[in-house]
Amino acid sequence: MLRTRLLIGLLGVVVGVYGAYLWLSRQEGPQITSAAKWLVAGPILHDLVLSMAVILVVAVASRVVPDPARAPLAVGAIVLGSVSLIAVPMLGRYGEKPDNPTLLDRDYTTGWLVVAGLVLLGVLVATVVRARRSSGSSSDTP
Amino acid sequence: MTSTRLSDRFAATVATAQKAVPKEEDFTSRLRSPAIAARVGLWLGISFTVCFLTGLLSHYAQNPTQPVPFPTSPSWGYRVTQGLHVISGTVAIPLLLVKLWSVLPKFFSRPPLRELRALAVWVLEKASIGVLVGASIFMLASGLLNTAQWYPWEFSFRTTHYALAWVTIGSLVVHIAVKLPIIRDVLLADVDDTTHDRPTAVRPGALSRRGLLRTTWLAAGVAFLATAGSTVPLLRKISVFAVRTGEGPQGIPINRSAVVADIRDSDVGADWSLQLISSEAIRSWDRSSLAALTQREEKLPIACVEGWSATGTWTGVRLRDLLDLAGVPRGSDLQMVSIQRRGGYGTTVLPANFADDDRTLIALQLNGSDLDIDHGYPARLIAPNRPGVLQTKWLTRIEVL
Numbered sequence: 428m429l430r431t432r433l434l435i436g437l438l439g440v441v442v443g444v445y446g447a448y449l450w451l452s453r454q455e456g457p458q459i460t461s462a463a464k465w466l467v468a469g470p471i472l473h474d475l476v477l478s479m480a481v482i483l484v485v486a487v488a489s490r491v492v493p494d495p496a497r498a499p500l501a502v503g504a505i506v507l508g509s510v511s512l513i514a515v516p517m518l519g520r521y522g523e524k525p526d527n528p529t530l531l532d533r534d535y536t537t538g539w540l541v542v543a544g545l546v547l548l549g550v551l552v553a554t555v556v557r558a559r560r561s562s563g564s565s566s567d568t569p
Numbered sequence: 570m571t572s573t574r575l576s577d578r579f580a581a582t583v584a585t586a587q588k589a590v591p592k593e594e595d596f597t598s599r600l601r602s603p604a605i606a607a608r609v610g611l612w613l614g615i616s617f618t619v620c621f622l623t624g625l626l627s628h629y630a631q632n633p634t635q636p637v638p639f640p641t642s643p644s645w646g647y648r649v650t651q652g653l654h655v656i657s658g659t660v661a662i663p664l665l666l667v668k669l670w671s672v673l674p675k676f677f678s679r680p681p682l683r684e685l686r687a688l689a690v691w692v693l694e695k696a697s698i699g700v701l702v703g704a705s706i707f708m709l710a711s712g713l714l715n716t717a718q719w720y721p722w723e724f725s726f727r728t729t730h731y732a733l734a735w736v737t738i739g740s741l742v743v744h745i746a747v748k749l750p751i752i753r754d755v756l757l758a759d760v761d762d763t764t765h766d767r768p769t770a771v772r773p774g775a776l777s778r779r780g781l782l783r784t785t786w787l788a789a790g791v792a793f794l795a796t797a798g799s800t801v802p803l804l805r806k807i808s809v810f811a812v813r814t815g816e817g818p819q820g821i822p823i824n825r826s827a828v829v830a831d832i833r834d835s836d837v838g839a840d841w842s843l844q845l846i847s848s849e850a851i852r853s854w855d856r857s858s859l860a861a862l863t864q865r866e867e868k869l870p871i872a873c874v875e876g877w878s879a880t881g882t883w884t885g886v887r888l889r890d891l892l893d894l895a896g897v898p899r900g901s902d903l904q905m906v907s908i909q910r911r912g913g914y915g916t917t918v919l920p921a922n923f924a925d926d927d928r929t930l931i932a933l934q935l936n937g938s939d940l941d942i943d944h945g946y947p948a949r950l951i952a953p954n955r956p957g958v959l960q961t962k963w964l965t966r967i968e969v970l
Contacts, residue, residue: 428750436746443700443739449732454725461723462707462733469706470699473669474676481670489775497775505781506788509663513713513792514810522718526829527943529822530718531812538809542795 495561499553507546514539587679596674597772600781603765605671607748607755609785613668614741616661620708621738623654627874628731630956633918641926644953648872651956652800655876658712659796663788665705667781674767694747701740704733716799716812716875799877813877818941821881824873824957827942830909832963837908841947843931845895847969852895856947860933862886867928873957883951885932889925897969899925905950906966917959918970919950928953931964 451459484504492500516522517535524530630639630647640646675698681687708730715726745752751765758764760778776784798808798815805815813822843859845852854862865887872878892901903919923929929952933940940946945962952960 432746432749435749436743439739439742439744439746441739442742443736446732446735446737446739449735450729453728453732458724458729462729465711465722465724466703466707466733469710470702473702473706474673478670478673478676498780501775502780502784502787505663505667505784506791509666509788510791510795510810512666513659513662513796516714516717516719517810517812519719521721522714524718524826524829526826527823529813529817530824532814532816532822533809533811535810538795542791542809 495558496550496554499550499557502553503546503550507543510542511539591677593674593678593767594769595677596767597769598774599763599766599770599772600774600776600778601671601674601767601770602763602778603751603755604758604760604762605778605781606668607752608760608782609664609668609671610752611756612789613661613664614745616657616664617705617737617741619657620654620661620712621734623650623657624731624734626650627654627956628727631874631959635920638920638922639954641923641928641953641955644928645870645872646954647956648800648870648878651872651874651876652797652878655712655716655800656793656797658709659716660789660792662709662713663785663792665709667785667788669702674770697740697743697747700736701744704737704740707733708737716877718812718875800872802879811877812875813879815877815879817879818943819881819935819938821871821879821935821944822877823941823943824875825909825912825962827963829911830907830963831911832908832942837942837947837963841965843948843964844966845891845897845969846966847895847897847901850895852891854891856933859886859931859948863890864933865930867930867951867953869928869951869953871951871957871960878957881935881951882937883930883932884934884937885930885948885951887927888929888931888950888952889927891931891967892924902970904968904970905961905964906968907961908963908965914958914961917961919952919959923952923955926953 450462454462488500489497514535517531517533518539520531520535522531627647627650629635678691680691711722711726711730714720715730720726755762755765760782763770774781794804794807795810796808796812798804798806798811799813801808802815805811815822817823839855842853842855845854863886864884866882866884868880868882870878870880900921901924902921903924905917905919907915909915919929929950931948932945932951933948935941935944940949945964948964950959950961950964
């Protein structure tokens with residue numbers, strides 16, 4: 428088992444080093460520095476900004492949100508949060524080109540509002556159902 | 570101030586800093602568990618593998634020299650593989666976010682400073698994870714931005730995305746090799762099993778572990794539905810974040826407009842002609858003489874490297890017919906030259922198997938009318954199973970290599 432793992436690990440190192448060689452050998456200095464900045468910025472933005480923001484939001488939400496809404500809200504936040512992150516380039520229209528109306532040719536803001544509305548509706552319905560179920564079960568018990 | 574007091578102060582500062590930064594034990598949710606990480610990681614690994622293989626294929630398809638010629642069939646092959654590439658990368662974003670969330674406490678693990686060997690192992694593992702996380706975020710983010718043609722960087726997208734794909738897969742393989750025993754244990758056990766959990770990870774969260782997993786699959790599913798309409802016609806009305814509706818001049822989107830390519834009226838007027846240059850002869854046709862030749866109709870997709878695609882009905886002259894008129898033998902590689910003055914891929918190699926395929930056209934019309942200037946008027950190449958960027962528009966010359 429250990430030998431197999433060592434071999435797999437070695438294969439991974441070879442593949443990774445080949446990639447690093449491709450990256451560093453086929454472009455000029457400024458291009459490499461630009462990519463290096465992005466490589467480092469990703470984990471920093473994730474680990475120190477996004478993760479901390481999530482921890483903060485969860486800490487606040489766990490004190491404020493009533494019990495029946497907690498699970499539905501968690502589901503809604505994960506779905507809407509991750510999909511909104513994906514939608515950032517479209518919502519910002521950063522790649523828009525005046526000569527090409529076929530690119531980014533939707534009303535993304537309305538689209539996002541629709542998605543957010545549907546998620547909110549789902550959260551509300553699930554919360555009401557859970558609240559009723561829990562109050563029903565508690566009144567059943569003598 | 571004496572040196573002892575200074576070192577005391579230093580020690581005190583370090584202690585305060587250590588208190589301020591959370592420790593691995595401070596994360597108490599039982600959802601931050603290898604049971605979650607391995608299950609989400611499994612699907613993340615599958616999606617990265619799909620991205621890697623389809624990416625290699627796409628890279629190869631664009632190579633000017635191909636030891637094994639890229640096949641011309643099925644005509645929709647590249648449409649499917651490149652669509653899969655972008656879809657797989659997009660749905661990986663929610664998966665990566667949940668995966669990283671589940672292992673975040675590891676980011677705060679303290680180095681074993683007293684033991685040199687353990688410290689070396691710790692540093693090596695941290696470094697390999699650092700490379701994996703950095704490269705993974707880079708690949709997904711740069712790919713996503715590329716689909717929306719947003720380039721806030723100086724590097725070449727294609728070169729860097731390709732090179733770092735190898736780094737990502739390499740560091741992923743290392744990561745799997747390191748974690749293999751835990752992955753196996755955890756995947757074979759029940760999702761609520763706590764054998765491999767950190768001792769402090771006992772606090773129940775708002776969701777159960779199954780609930781978090783189902784939510785993750787749901788988020789990936791919503792990401793799919795919200796974006797895949799760029800290439801899956803059935804989803805066009807649903808995909809609110811698709812970068813293309815599939816609409817455009819003559820019912821097909823465009824990527825590079827005539828304005829950007831700097832095509833001028835004089836280029837495409839009555840003086841335009843298509844030259845076929847071989848070592849024996851130079852043949853030349855103006856647009857009306859091309860239209861006078863036998864016209865063929867082919868239903869072929871235009872499939873862009875950025876993941877969008879659309880099918881059109883193209884009408885024009887079969888390329889092989891032109892080559893026969895000029896006496897160019899079968900098996901000849903060609904070079905297609907565009908009038909375009911700006912942008913890459915103005916000159917591309919058309920391998921012999923594409924040149925000889927009956928479906929390869931010098932198209933004059935799209936969906937029943939003359940090509941729009943943005944679709945390559947007066948004439949463009951359209952071949953089966955070929956990346957869109959190589960379907961040369963505003964053709965002016967074909968050179969036999």
